[in-house]
Amino acid sequence: MTQPKALLFGAIGTLVETSDMQRRAFNAAFAQLGLDWTWGREAYREMLRTPGGAARVAHYADARGEEVDADEVHRAKVAYFREFAREGLEPRAGVREVVESARSLGVRLGFATTTGSDTVDLLFDGLGDALPRDVFDFVGDADLVTKGKPSPEIYRLALSHFGLSAAQAIAIEDTPESAAAPIAAGIATVAFPGDAARGRSFPVEVTHNVDRLEPSFCGLGLAAA
Known part of the structure; x- marks a missing residue:
């Protein structure tokens, strides 16, 4: 090389290394928006096979046969992630x-x-x-x-x-x-x-x-x- x-x-x-911080931010966003979703550690590892947070949400919703505004969910997730990231x-x-x-x-x-x-x-x-x-x-x-x-x-x-x-x-x-x-x-x-x-x-x-x-x-x- x-x-x-x-x-x-x-x-x-x-x-x-932010994967678990981002998982927790997604779960907080789901709760805020009234979605009965919880992403565990192992499940989230598999979800990371779909690059992009909004795409990940859309893929998960499709698999469950649910309709959600993936961009709205992702915006809420980013807001929580920002709070977590402020800790440094x-x-x-x-x-x-x-x-x-x-x-x-x-x-x-x-x-x-x-x-x-x-x-x-x-x-x-x-x-x-x-x-x-x-x-x-x-x-x-x-x-x-x-x-x-x-x-x-x-x-x-x-x-x-x-x-x-x-x-x-x-x-x-x-x-x-x-x-x-x-x-x-x-x-x-x-x-x-x-x-x-x-x-x-x-x-x-x-x-x-x-x-x-x-x-x-x-x-x-x-x-x-």
Whole structure:
């Protein structure tokens, strides 16, 4: 793996571990809106196979034969998640080291998520100085694409923004479904599963599957030079 010109973090879960916090926020939203739904830990692990919170709600409602306003539910969930995030968020193991290494080497940083812009905003609010938004040269969200992951659209947009080819970038993803997006765009991909996806099978194309990020996993082995 040669040193990339851009490193693309692909999801909230590649930066912080929030899966259980988000599950609790969904449950609070369901209660607020009078929905007789409760998502347990194991059930939510399976639901994460559907990328995107609103899409997850819509898929669950369809499976139950119920009609809901998935966007309304998701807005309520985001409000609860914001309350939880105000307590502060911490980057996952190795994230700050990889970010610092990339910046020291002149490697550009992108955040290629297709979650909603409101969720992206509260993520960086919760992270604060631990990982400021402005360390990223590109920040994507659902408003910038017509299709969410596993579509490669957000990655192609990031590459276009940087003026780079797929071979000049490396992506980091936290679930098998999301990892399919950069792989479809032809980008070398590192699997960095969080609690909800650990132990699941990722596409065979991933270059590494790790619990902690290190510069060398992201093609930044020259950092020590």
